[in-house]
Amino acid sequence: MNMISDPREHLVVIGNGMAGMRTVEELLKLPGGKRFRITVFGAEPHVNYNRIMLSSVLAGDKSIDEIVINSREWYAENEINLITGDAVKKIDRETRTVISASGVEVRYDKILIATGSRPLAPPIPGLGLPGTCAFRDIADVDKMLAAAKTHKRAVVIGGGLLGLEAAWGLKQRGMSVALVHLMPTLMERQLDAAAGQLLQRDLDRRGIAFFTDGQTEEITGTDRAEGVQLADGRFIPADLVVLAIGIRPNIDLAKAADLEVNRGIVVTDDMRTSDPDIFSVGECVEHRGAVFGLVAPIWDQAKVCASRLAGDETALFTSRALATSLKITGVDVFSAGALMAEGGDDDEITLRDDNRGLYKKIVVRDGKLVGAVLYGDVADGQWYLGLIRDKTDIREMRDKLVFGRAFAESLPPGKTGPDTASMPDDAQICGCNGVSKGSIVCAIKDKGLVSLSQVRSHTKASASCGQCTNLVEAILADTLGGAVEKKAPSICECTDAGHDAVRQGIVAQSLKTMGAVRAAFGWKKPEGCHKCRPALNYYLICAWPGEYSDDSRSRFINERAHANIQKDGTYSVVPRMWGGVTTPSELHAIAAVAEKFNIPTVKVTGGQRIDLLGVKKEDLPAVWGDLSKAGMVSGHAYAKGLRTVKTCVGSEWCRFGTQDSTGLGIKLEKMCWGSWTPHKVKFAVSGCPRNCAEATIKDLGVVCVEAGYDLLVGGNGGVDVRVTDPLVRVATEEDVLEYTGAFMQLYREEAHYLERTAPWIARVGIAYVKKRLVDDAEGRRSLNARFLYSQKFSQDDPWAARAGGLDAQEFTKLPELADA
Amino acid sequence: MHDVVWKKIGPLSNIPVRGARRLCFGLGGKPIAVFRTGEDKFFALVDECPHKKGPLSEGIVSGNTITCPLHNWVIGLDTGIAAEPDEGKTQTVPVKLENGELYIGLELERAPA
Numbered sequence: 048m049n050m051i052s053d054p055r056e057h058l059v060v061i062g063n064g065m066a067g068m069r070t071v072e073e074l075l076k077l078p079g080g081k082r083f084r085i086t087v088f089g090a091e092p093h094v095n096y097n098r099i100m101l102s103s104v105l106a107g108d109k110s111i112d113e114i115v116i117n118s119r120e121w122y123a124e125n126e127i128n129l130i131t132g133d134a135v136k137k138i139d140r141e142t143r144t145v146i147s148a149s150g151v152e153v154r155y156d157k158i159l160i161a162t163g164s165r166p167l168a169p170p171i172p173g174l175g176l177p178g179t180c181a182f183r184d185i186a187d188v189d190k191m192l193a194a195a196k197t198h199k200r201a202v203v204i205g206g207g208l209l210g211l212e213a214a215w216g217l218k219q220r221g222m223s224v225a226l227v228h229l230m231p232t233l234m235e236r237q238l239d240a241a242a243g244q245l246l247q248r249d250l251d252r253r254g255i256a257f258f259t260d261g262q263t264e265e266i267t268g269t270d271r272a273e274g275v276q277l278a279d280g281r282f283i284p285a286d287l288v289v290l291a292i293g294i295r296p297n298i299d300l301a302k303a304a305d306l307e308v309n310r311g312i313v314v315t316d317d318m319r320t321s322d323p324d325i326f327s328v329g330e331c332v333e334h335r336g337a338v339f340g341l342v343a344p345i346w347d348q349a350k351v352c353a354s355r356l357a358g359d360e361t362a363l364f365t366s367r368a369l370a371t372s373l374k375i376t377g378v379d380v381f382s383a384g385a386l387m388a389e390g391g392d393d394d395e396i397t398l399r400d401d402n403r404g405l406y407k408k409i410v411v412r413d414g415k416l417v418g419a420v421l422y423g424d425v426a427d428g429q430w431y432l433g434l435i436r437d438k439t440d441i442r443e444m445r446d447k448l449v450f451g452r453a454f455a456e457s458l459p460p461g462k463t464g465p466d467t468a469s470m471p472d473d474a475q476i477c478g479c480n481g482v483s484k485g486s487i488v489c490a491i492k493d494k495g496l497v498s499l500s501q502v503r504s505h506t507k508a509s510a511s512c513g514q515c516t517n518l519v520e521a522i523l524a525d526t527l528g529g530a531v532e533k534k535a536p537s538i539c540e541c542t543d544a545g546h547d548a549v550r551q552g553i554v555a556q557s558l559k560t561m562g563a564v565r566a567a568f569g570w571k572k573p574e575g576c577h578k579c580r581p582a583l584n585y586y587l588i589c590a591w592p593g594e595y596s597d598d599s600r601s602r603f604i605n606e607r608a609h610a611n612i613q614k615d616g617t618y619s620v621v622p623r624m625w626g627g628v629t630t631p632s633e634l635h636a637i638a639a640v641a642e643k644f645n646i647p648t649v650k651v652t653g654g655q656r657i658d659l660l661g662v663k664k665e666d667l668p669a670v671w672g673d674l675s676k677a678g679m680v681s682g683h684a685y686a687k688g689l690r691t692v693k694t695c696v697g698s699e700w701c702r703f704g705t706q707d708s709t710g711l712g713i714k715l716e717k718m719c720w721g722s723w724t725p726h727k728v729k730f731a732v733s734g735c736p737r738n739c740a741e742a743t744i745k746d747l748g749v750v751c752v753e754a755g756y757d758l759l760v761g762g763n764g765g766v767d768v769r770v771t772d773p774l775v776r777v778a779t780e781e782d783v784l785e786y787t788g789a790f791m792q793l794y795r796e797e798a799h800y801l802e803r804t805a806p807w808i809a810r811v812g813i814a815y816v817k818k819r820l821v822d823d824a825e826g827r828r829s830l831n832a833r834f835l836y837s838q839k840f841s842q843d844d845p846w847a848a849r850a851g852g853l854d855a856q857e858f859t860k861l862p863e864l865a866d867a
Numbered sequence: 868m869h870d871v872v873w874k875k876i877g878p879l880s881n882i883p884v885r886g887a888r889r890l891c892f893g894l895g896g897k898p899i900a901v902f903r904t905g906e907d908k909f910f911a912l913v914d915e916c917p918h919k920k921g922p923l924s925e926g927i928v929s930g931n932t933i934t935c936p937l938h939n940w941v942i943g944l945d946t947g948i949a950a951e952p953d954e955g956k957t958q959t960v961p962v963k964l965e966n967g968e969l970y971i972g973l974e975l976e977r978a979p980a
Contacts, residue, residue, distance in 0.1 A: 574885070574905050577927040577934035577941070600885040604925040604936040612936065616922055861876050861888045861901065 055084045056156035058356065059145050061135045061300065063089025065098055065342070066329025067161030068117060069349040070356075075125055079357025085127045086153055088145070090134035093185055094119055099342060099479075099511055102209075105188050105216030106375075107767045138304040140322060157324050157356060160301055160312060164294035164330035164340070173266030174290065182213045182291045191289065195220035198286030202226070202275045204263050206233040208373060210291035211246075214255050215375045217289070221768035224254070225283050227261040227275060229292075237371040237382045241399070242406050242422040249378055249404065252813065254770050258283065296331045296338055311338045316363040318352035328352045334364065341369055342479045342511055350481075368435045370428060370478050372514050377809050381428035384435045385410045385418030393417070396449045402822070404814045409449055414442040427451045429515060433475055467521040476518050479511035484522060491526045499523060538800075539578035544568040546582070546799040553590045561587065561598065575601075582800035585687070588723050589795050592837035599854070605685035608857060609845045610667055613660065618667060620659040621684035622674050623720065626694045626712035626732075627655030636677030640670055654691030654729065656682055668858050672850035680844040683720065687801075689728050689791075692716040693741065697734030697751070706751035708734035711780055715749075715787055721842040722791065722834070725798040725807075729763075730787075743771050746804040747790055749783055752776070756783050760790060760816065761808035769805040772813040775821045788831035789820050795834070871961060873970040876901065879909060882969075887924040887933070889914055894973060899960055900924035901969065902944050904931060910944040911962040911971055917942070917955025 058074075060067045067087070074080040089095075093115075100114040122129040130151060137146040138158065146152050166181035168174060178198075180190045191213070194201070199222060203214040206228030218224045232243030247257055262278040266288050274284040296311035307313040307321035311333030318326050328348040330339055339345055347364055354362035370383040388395045388410055398407040403423065409431065410418035415438050419431035430452045434441060441448055447455040472485030490496060490505045499520055503510040509519045537543050542565075544552075549568060558564045561583045565575060575583065580601035587595040599607050610618035622637070637657055641649050648660035662670055671681075684690055692715050695701065697708030712732040719730070731742040732749040742748025748759040748771050755778040759771035774790070777783060793816065798807040808816060820827050849858070874892075882888050882903040890899045900914035900923050908931065914924050921937030931944045941950040947957040961972030 572930060574929045576929045576932075577939060580927060580929065600883065601927065603927070608925075612922075612925065856881065856883055856886075856888065860891045861881060862891055 053084055056082055057154060058083040058085045058157045058159065059153055059155040060085060060087040060159045060161060061138075061145065062159075062161035062163055062329070062331075063087050063091065063093075063095050063129070063131065064161060064163045064329065065095070065116070066163065066345045066349060067159060068095040069346060070159060070161065070326075070328050070352045071127065072117075073350050073353030074356055077353060077357040077359075079359070080353070082358075083157070083356070085125075087122070087127055087129050088133060088135045088147060089129070089131045091184055091186070092132035094122070094129070094131070096185070097511065098184070101182070101185070101188055102212035102216055105182075105191060105213065106219040107216075111185060135300060138300060138325075140304055140325075155324075157326065159352065159356075160320070160325060160327040160331060161329045162297040162300060162331045165297050166290065167293040167295050168290060169292075171263055171266060171290075173268060173272065176266060176268050176272045177270065178268070178272035178286055179266055179288045179290065182209055182289055183294075187289075191217060191287065192220065194287040195222050199223060200225075200285050201287040201289065202283050202285040203289045203291060204275065205290065205292035206230070206257075206259070207236065207291070207293065208234060208371065209293075210289075211250070211373060212375060213289050213291050215250070215253075215378075217287070218253065218255055219767060219769070221770075222287070223256075225256040225258060225275075225285070227258045227263055227277065227283070229260070229262060231259050233257075233259075234371075234373070234380070237386070238380065238422075239386045239408060239420050241397075241408070242380065242382070242420050245404065245406050245422050246373075246378065246380060249814075250375075252772060254772075294330060294340060296333065298331060301327070301331070309333050316351075316365070317355050318348055318364055319355070326352050326356065334366065337366055341371065343367075343369060343481055346479070346481050368432065370432045372425065372428070372512055377812050379421070379423055379425040381419070381421040381425035381431075383419050383428070383432045384416075385412075386420060387418075396445075398449045402814075402818065404812070407449055407451075411441070411445065411448075414440050414445075416441050416448070424451075425514070426517070429475060429478055429518070432478060436475075467518060468525045476522065477506075477508040477511070477515045480507040482506050482508040487519060487522050488526050491523060496523070497527065538582055539576055541565075541570045541572045541575050541579050542568050549583070550586055550590075550796075553586055559587065559591055559595055561601070585723055585725065585800050589837070593840045599857075606687070608664065608667065609671075609681060609685060609849065610662070611685045615661075616664070617661045618664055619684070620662050620667070620670055620674075621652065621656050621682040622679040623682040623716070624656045625716050626692055626709050628694075628709060628713065629657075633677055633679060636674060636679065640673045643673070644670055646670075652684075652691075654684075655693050656684075656691060658684070665858055665860070668850050668852075668855070671846035675844070675847045675850055680720075681846045686723070687726050688721065688723050689716070689719045689730070691729055692719075693729070693731040693745070695732075695734045695739040697732075701734055703737060704734035704751070705753050706734060706756065708732040708740065708749070708751050711749065711751075711756075711783060712740075714780065714784065718784060718788065718835075718838070719791060721844075722795070722838060723841065724791070724795050725800050726803040728791070728794075728804070744768060745771065746794075747787060755779070758783065758786055758790075761804045761813065763803055763805045767805075769809075772808060772816075774813075774817065785827065785831050786820060788834040789827040790816075792830040792834035792837075793819055795837075796830075871972040871974060873963070873972050876969050876971055878967050879903060879907070879964060879969055880967075882909070885928040887926075887928065889922070889924045890971070894958075894960060897958075898922070898924075899971065901962065901971070902928060902933060904928055904944070908944075909962055909964065909969060911960035912942070912944065912947055913958040913960065915957060916940055917949055917957050918953065923957065 095117045097114040097116050103109040133147045133149045136148045144152055144154050166183050180187050201217045201222040201224045203210050203226045214224045214226045232240045233246050264278045265276040266272050267274045272288045276282050298308045298312050301312040302308045312327045312331050314327050314332045314334050320327050329345050351362040351364040368384050373380040394411045396409050405423040408420045416434045444455045470484050474484045476484050487506050487508050496502050509516045564583055584598050584601040605611050644666050646659045650658045652658045692712045694709045694712035698704035728746045730747045731740040731745040733740040733742045734751050742750050744762040744764045750757040757776050758774040760774045762771035763769050885905050887900050887902045898914035902910045914922055916935040918940050921935040923933050925936045926933045932941050934941050940953050947959040949955040963970050
C-alpha cells in the first residue's frame with residue numbers, strides 16, 4: 048500500500064473512548080499535529096460517544112445518537128483510519144507493531160494508550176448469570192433497557208455516582224429498584240454523611256429502596272438472576288442485578304508490553320509511559336500515585352499529551368482540585384476538595400434548611416477554602432471550586448461565604464443568579480471541559496456565535512454534564528448585549544420570553560388578550576404561531592376565568608372539534624362515565640348511536656369508558672345530540688383537561704376495600720371535569736393498597752387505607768413511566784377534595800403549557816409541591832378556592848352546545864354550488 | 868395555461884377568521900381547503916400536507932401560514948411551500964372574491980362534468 052510512501056509518522060491510538068479521541072481532537076488543532084497519520088482501534092462497535100451521558104440515555108433523557116461525539120464522517124474528514132469492534136491484543140515493542148484481535152497488524156512510530164477502565168467485579172457467586180450486568184458501555188445500557196421492558200425488579204449494587212445514576216435510570220424506566228451499598232451513607236467519597244443522608248432521603252421518596260451497610264454475598268438464581276443475598280441475612284428478589292461498585296484501570300495490554308504499571312499505567316508529567324514513544328491518557332493511567340475517574344483532569348491530560356505529541360516539550364500535567372456532580376433530574380449535588388475538617392485548625396461552616404432540602408458545608412483552613420459540599424442548590428459550585436483552586440484569601444468574607452456568591456460578594460439588590468458579567472476572564476465556567484469565561488467570550492466574538500448549541504460545539508462548554516448551561520447562556524447574553532438575567536427556554540421562535548415570564552407578566556400587568564401579551568413581550572410575529580397561540584390561550588383562560596373568552600382558532604383540532612381526529616380523518620367520541628360507572632340506559636343509548644350512525648368500532652378504553660371510533664365529522668353534532676338526550680356529557684378524551692377518574696369497586700363490594708373508592712372517584716370527577724389544564728390529567732382512586740385502579744401511575748392517585756386516604760401525585764404511564772410521589776395522608780373525603788382542588792390549581796397556575804404533572808414535579812421537586820400544599824394550609828385553601836371559582840365558568844358541556852348548533856361551520860363542508 | 872372554470876363557493880363570511888373550510892368537491896380526486904386569514908386574505912390549497920397528507924383545513928392559521936395538525940409542518944398559504952427545515956409543496960388553487968362571493972378556479976379538463 049501507500050503506507051510506506053507516506054512521509055508522516057504513524058500514531059496508533061488504542062481506545063476509541065473519550066480520553067483518546069479528545070487527545071486526537073486537541074492534536075488536530077495544533078500545527079504540529081499535521082506530522083501524524085492516525086489509526087484508531089476501538090473495542091466497541093460504535094463511534095466515539097460521551098460515556099458520561101450513558102445515564103441520561105438509560106433514564107430516557109437522551110438517545111444514543113445524541114451522545115455521539117464524533118461521527119464516522121468526522122473520522123473520514125480528518126483522514127483518521129478508524130477500526131471499530133476490534134480490540135488490540137498486543138503491542139510488540141521490538142518490531143514496533145500493534146496487533147489486533149482480528150489479526151490486523153500495523154507499524155507505529157508513536158502509540159497512545161487510552162484503554163480506559165473496566166468495571167470492578169469482585170468474585171461474587173452468581174455474577175455473570177443472565178440478568179446481571181455492569182454499567183459501563185452501550186451494550187450494558189442495551190441489556191438494562193431490554194430487562195426493563197420485560198422484567199420488574201432491579202437491584203443495583205453500589206451507592207456511588209454510577210450506581211445511583213443507574214438506579215435512577217431504571218426507576219425512570221418503570222422498574223422497582225433497590226440499591227445495595229457497602230457503606231452506611233451514599234457517595235461517601237464525595238459527600239459527607241449529612242449530604243449523603245439528604246440524598247438518600249430524597250431518592251427514597253422517589254421510590255428507590257436502600258440497603259446500606261449491605262455486603263453482597265451472592266447473586267442467587269439458576270437460569271438467570273433471581274435475587275441478591277446479603278451477608279447479614281437480608282435477601283432482595285431481583286430480575287436484573289447491576290454491579291456498579293467502581294472501576295479499575297485497564298492495564299493488561301500495557302503490562303503485557305512490559306511498560307511500568309502499578310494500579311494504572313504509570314505516566315510522568317508529560318503523559319509518557321516508561322517507553323518514551325508510548326503515551327497514555329484517561330482512566331487507565333496513574334500519575335503521581337493518583338488514578339482518575341472524572342472527566343476534567345482527563346481533558347487536561349489530553350491537552351498536555353497532544354502538545355507533547357505535536358512537539359511542545361514544555362507542557363506538563365498537574366492534578367487540580369476536582370468537583371463532582373450527579374446527573375439525576377431534580378437532585379442537585381456538588382462537592383469539591385475536603386469533605387470535612389481534618390485537623391484542629393480546620394473549620395466547618397454549615398447551612399441547613401431541611402424544609403427546602405438545602406445543605407451547604409464549606410471547609411476553611413488558614414483563611415482559605417479547601418472544601419465545599421452542596422446539596423439542593425449547586426449554582427455556586429464552580430465559584431467555590433475557583434476559590435479552592437486559586438487558594439483565594441477568604442478571611443474578609445468568611446462570615447458570608449456559606450450563604451453563596453451573591454451574598455458574599457454583595458451584588459446589587461435584585462440580582463440573584465451568578466453575575467457572569469463581573470467574572471474575571473480566567474474564571475472557570477465549565478468544570479468538565481475546563482473552559483474559562485474568556486475563551487467562551489472569544490469564541491462568541493470571533494466566530495459570531497449566537498446560540499447555546501453553537502457555543503457548545505465550538506468551545507465544548509456545557510457539552511458534557513450540562514450543569515453550567517445557565518452560566519454559558521448568561522455569558523452569551525452578556526456578550527451579545529442581551530439581558531444578564533437567566534434565560535429560560537422561550538415559548539417559541541416568536542419571542543425570547545419563557546413560559547414563566549409570560550405567565551407572571553399576564554397576571555402582574557393585567558394582560559387580558561393575546562394581542563396585549565404579544566405587545567408587552569415584543570412578539571416577532573403579530574399573530575404568533577401554532578406553538579405560542581395554544582399556550583397563550585390557555586394561560587389567559589387560567590389567569591382570567593370568566594373574563595377571557597376562549598379562542599377556538601388557537602386550539603388544536605381535537606380541542607376545537609371536541610373529538611379526537613383519527614388517522615383517516617374520522618373522529619372518535621368518548622362520553623363521560625363518572626368514576627367508570629354506567630347504567631343500562633346509558634349503554635342502550637350508546638348502542639343505539641353506534642347503530643344509527645354506522646360507527647365501525649366500539650371499544651372499552653383503559654380509562655373505564657367506551658370509545659366510539661370512526662365517526663364522520665359531519666355526524667358529530669347529531670351523535671352528541673343523541674348522547675346528550677340520554678344524559679351523557681363529553682368525556683374530554685381530546686382535551687388538555689381532566690380525562691378519566693379510574694376507580695375500583697371499593698368497600699361497597701370488595702372484601703378488601705377500606706373506603707368507598709367508587710363514590711370518591713365520582714365526587715372528584717364531578718368537581719374537576721371541564722377544567723382546562725396545561726396537559727391532560729388522569730386520576731384514579733383505589734379502595735385499598737392492592738391498588739387495582741393503578742393510582743400510582745396517575746397525575747393524582749388516591750389509595751384508601753383504614754386510617755384515611757393516601758394522596759399521590761405526578762405519575763404517568765406512557766413511554767417514560769413515572770411512579771407517583773407521596774404527597775400526604777388525610778383523614779376525610781373533604782380533605783381529599785380540598786387537596787385535589789389545590790393540586791389542580793397549582794398545576795394549572797405554574798406548569799408550562801404541554802408539561803404533564805410528572806415532568807413538572809420532576810422540575811420543581813416534590814418538596815416544593817408539599818411546601819405549597821401540605822405545609823401552607825392557608826395557601827392550599829386559597830388555591831382550592833381559585834380552582835372552584837374557575838370551575839364555575841368551565842363546566843358547560845361542549846357537546847350539548849354544539850348539538851344545539853354552536854360552531855356549525857366547524858362540522859359542515861362548504862356545499863357544492865351550481866356551476867358558475 | 869389551461870382554461871379555468873370559476874365555481875362559486877359562497878360568501879367569505881362562511882369561512883371563520885383564522886380558519887378554513889373544506890369543499891364538498893375535489894380537484895382531480897383531491898380535497899380542497901379554503902382559508903381566511905386574520906387580515907381577511909383568502910387562499911385555497913389542495914387539502915393535503917406534502918408530508919403525510921394531513922388535512923390542512925384542520926390546522927392553525929397564523930399570518931399567511933397554516934400548520935398541519937398531524938406533525939406541525941408549516942405551509943405558506945400563498946405558495947403552498949413548506950417552511951424550512953421541511954421540504955415539500957402543496958398544490959395551490961386559484962381563488963377570487965367578487966361581490967362578496969368566493970370563486971374557486973378549476974382547470975377545465977379536471978372540473979367535474
